[in-house]
Amino acid sequence: MDIATRVYNHKWKIDPIIRSLIDTDFYKLLMCQSVFRNKPQTEVTFSLINRSTSVPLAHLIDEGELREQLDHIRSLSLSRGESTWLRGNTFYGKRQMFRPDFMEWFESLRLPAYHLERVGDQYELTFEGKWHEVMLWEISALAVLMELRSRAVLNDMGRFELQVLYARAMTRVWEKIEQLRDIDGLSIADFGTRRRHGFLWQDWCVQAMREGLGSKFTGTSNCLIAMRREVEAIGTNAHELPMVYSALAADDAALARAPYDVLSDWHEEHDGNLRIILPDTYGTQGFLDHAPDWLAGWTGIRIDSGDPAAWAEVAIKWWQERGEDPLQKRVIFSDGLDVDKIAELHGKFAGRTKVSFGWGTLLTNDFRGLVPDDGLAPFSLVCKAISANGKPTVKLSDNPEKAMGPADEIARYKRVFGIGEQEHIDVIV
Amino acid sequence: MDIATRVYNHKWKIDPIIRSLIDTDFYKLLMCQSVFRNKPQTEVTFSLINRSTSVPLAHLIDEGELREQLDHIRSLSLSRGESTWLRGNTFYGKRQMFRPDFMEWFESLRLPAYHLERVGDQYELTFEGKWHEVMLWEISALAVLMELRSRAVLNDMGRFELQVLYARAMTRVWEKIEQLRDIDGLSIADFGTRRRHGFLWQDWCVQAMREGLGSKFTGTSNCLIAMRREVEAIGTNAHELPMVYSALAADDAALARAPYDVLSDWHEEHDGNLRIILPDTYGTQGFLDHAPDWLAGWTGIRIDSGDPAAWAEVAIKWWQERGEDPLQKRVIFSDGLDVDKIAELHGKFAGRTKVSFGWGTLLTNDFRGLVPDDGLAPFSLVCKAISANGKPTVKLSDNPEKAMGPADEIARYKRVFGIGEQEHIDVIV
Structure with a gap:
């Protein structure tokens, strides 16, 4: 028995879920730096959205416990070791990815206030403030809610039931890894x-993943785990950039340009494997059709909604039309992946282009069927920028199930971006 | 990280498998006390017998490592806490089960020498000496060989493969326990x-078992685990008593009496739930047919070979013929049990007699199918008294697959005990 560890743990008033500001996705930090440089005066509101309304979060999770966890996150600041790692580590083969002015600001950062209210069986949780500050709430808030929900379900289980639950979950993950191990060039x-x-x-x-897949495992999006386990931190950019840029657009013409303006700013800041197009915010087809030629020179594309194989075909065709060699390009799949889908997509596209996978919820939260009433099944919780400088944001994506924003604004965006009929696809996670 | 624990573990030249003289079956200590009292001058030889010749023990297990483990056992003596527990604990509801003269001897005991030789792919491992001393080698020697074989197979596996192996094995045990939990009155x-x-x-x-079965779990045969986990220590007596008593018999008439002489000695020492007949050493039917009436007054019977349901029927019929009420008696099943067999036997006999189960190898060693080539499947290793005062021992049992002894002696015993045709049953463990 390690008495010191037990005593140390007793000192916590709570058992904190987030213990570090870099327990977040790497691309958040890249985007944060970009926003810090290009849009430092933008006021943005992030909001929690539980797309799985059948999961009554406010019924499962105690409001006091939720506040304690969120308050604890507000008490965090970057540690010296974390700062040293961000300043000195090589990311995507490059030193000093994070510039000194950004690091100075980040070292003094505490996260801004949150607004929490219970509305029926759900929580209304919003974050208002400077974009580059509130944006850092997103991942932490989601991780807190997911883990508090897990803890609520686990709380009723005995020690051996818990051991066996994790034994089953580990077995499941390992069996997935064993299947992935057989895929050449993964x-x-x-x-x-x-x-x-x-x-x-x-x-x-x-x-x-590291033990089972060796060099097929390319890293984690989580900075804290990347630092501690000495694996690569992975990620580029997300929908919030074009969503906020678009909300800020003064008119329809500016709106039509906004998704390219985002990537133009990114182009100045990053090269190589960080130049990954995320084309689906307002429909992939229109985005590619109207894209400037310099974008075809980018390294790759990330497919995050719609039918992944169909959109990968569209991307390959687009590169060919623009005179690019798809074999020199990379397609990154990141939407609702599990092992069978990964194997299928790899089989279809390996040899025609470079293929990678960003495996999310069904890696880190596949507890489906392991407790009664499937109380630990993952569900579709997001935290999105819903307005910028007072104007609502809109996301369309290649799957109308993932669209968000006020109806009239959605209609306007559809008109501006020329969106016709879209295929509905069920959102699992 | 618990540095002290790691440093402490580094101090061991080996990682000992047996760390205590009471890491043995409770019935060994009961029998040891009986032998210490009744047959203290008997010279006995115990010998390892691997009935699964397809498992090449000497090929799998390094002789040096085996010697280190056996030498370590010889360095053990009863600790003060262990002695206090044996002297002061209540066993089967009775205080001072172990008498002061026995305890004094046990406290000064070190196990006698062993003889180890490699013969082809197997080890010849024997223990010669005073019966009450060498008998304590049996369980330790078996446990050492089983665990060294496990370690040899596990040695080639990575950390995560190991984690997942144990995750699977835990899941399997827990699923068995969940099935058992549903059996009323188990x-x-x-x-x-x-x-x-x-x-x-x-x-x-x-x-x-304790967590999952509650009061349906009645205890463990392992004294060290019983002491540490504060559960009941369980067990009564084994075949070695009639085997050695029989080997010592001067003529056929004495041989025919020997199995009853054993229980006569036991009758003087123990009462209640410790009066359990083990009838199959030389055939259950003959044993019961010729048993003295006082034996029908004993509390129960243990079925350890042959068709368990058939022999339980024989026992019930025998009690009825002797004017005893089977509902006041106990049948203990202990041979090759797994969950389905337990459920079946319980269903057949609960309500007709008291039923208990002594679950062995398929509880504590069911790793079947969990590694390539089934390298961790349990196998049939025993360690038996093979001679007493220079005369060979014989065991017949109700399954000729379990018979042992020189052919001419087996023939003699079969004649003396009137054994005819016996049903062959495969021995799994």
Whole structure:
């Protein structure tokens, strides 16, 4: 028995879920730096959205416990070791990815206030403030809610039931890894921070991936785990950039340009494997059709909604039309992946282009069927920028089930971006 | 990280499998006391017998490592806490089960020398000396060989493969326990020390049984685990008593009496739930047919070979013929049990007599199918008294597959005990 560890743990008033500001996705930090540089005066509101209304979060999770966890996150600041790592580590083969002015600001950062209210069986949780500050709430807030929900379900279980639950979950992850091991030339990373079962579980999954997949495992999106386990931190950019840029657009013409303006700013800041197009915010087809030629020179594309094989075909065709060699390009799949889908997509596209996978929730939170009433099944919780400088944001994506924003604005965006009929696809996670 | 624990573990030249003289079956100590009292001058030889010749023990297990483990056991003596527990604890509801003269002797005991030789792919391992001393080698020697074989197979596995292996094995044990939990009135104990996968694993299994089965779990045969986990120590007596008594018999008439002489000695020493007949050493039918009436007054019977349901019927019929009420008697099943067999036997006999189960190898060593080539499947290793005062011992049992002894002596015993045709049953463990 390690008495010191037990006594140390007793000192916590709570058992904190987030213990570090870098227990977040790497791309958040890249985007944060970009926003800090290009849009430092933008006021943005992030909001929690539980797309799985059948999961009554406010019924499962005690409001006091939720506040304690969120308050604890507000007490965090970057530690010296974390700062040293961010300043000195090589990311994507490059030193000093984070510039001194950004690091100075980050070292003094405490996260801004949150607004929490119970509305029926759900929580209304919003974050208002400077974009580059509130944006850092997203991953932490999601991870807190996911883990508090896990803890609520686990709370009723005995010690051996818990041991066996994790034994089963470990067995499941390992069997997935054994299947992936057989795929020649696989390239896969952990993207599962936001909707993970819990921090320790994600940490275990990352170690299992490294042990089981060797060089096929390319890294994790989680900075803290990347630092501690000495694996690569992985990620580029997300929908919030074009969503906020678009909300800020003064008119329809500016709106039509906004998604390219985002990437133009990114182009100045990053090269190589960080130049990954995320084309689906307002429909992939229109985005590619109207894209400037310099974008075809980018390294790759990330497919995050719609039918992944169909959109990968569209991307390959687009590169060919623009005179690019798809074999020199990379397609990153990151939407609702599990092992069979990964194997299928790899089989279809390996040899025609470079293929990678960002594996999320069904890596770090596949507890489906392991407790009664499936109380630990993952569900579709997101935290999105809903307005910028007072104007609502809109997301369309290639799956209308993932669209968000006020109806009139959605209609306007559809008109501006020329969106016709879209295929509905069920959202699992 | 618990540095002290790690440093402490580094101090061991080896990682000992047996760390205590009471890491043995409770009935060994009861029998030891009986032998110490009744047959203290008897010279006995115990010998390892691997009935699974397809498992090449000497090929799998390094002779040096085996010697280190056996030498370590010879360095053990009863600790003060162990002695206090044996002297002061209540066993089967009775205080001072172990008498002061026996305890004094036990406190000064070190195990006698062993003889080890490699013969082809097997080890010849024998223990010669005073019966009450060499008999204490049996369980330790078996447990050492079983665990060294486990370690040899596990040695090639990575950390995560190991984690997942144990995750699968835990899941399997727990699923068995969940099935057993549904059996009303079940009464079951752990008898799995000798052929366990490993000490820590048996310890986990006992805790899982206690947590999962509550009062349906009646205890463990392992004294060390019983002491540490504060569960009942369970067991009565074994074949070695009639085998040695019979070998010592001067002529055929004395031989025919020997199995009853054993129980006559036992009758003087023990009452209640310790008066359990083990009738199959030289055939159950003949034993019961010729049994003195006082034996019908005993509390129960243990069925350890042959068709368990058939022999339980024989026992019930025997009690009825002797004017005893089977509902006041107990039948203990202990041969090759697994969950389905337990459920079936309980269903057949509960309500007609008291029923209990001594669950052994398929509780503490069911790793079947969990590694390539089934390298961790349990196998049939025993360690038996093969001679007493220079005369060979014989065991017939109700399954000719379990018979042992020189052919001419087996023939003589069959004649003396009137054994005809016997049903062959495959021995799994």
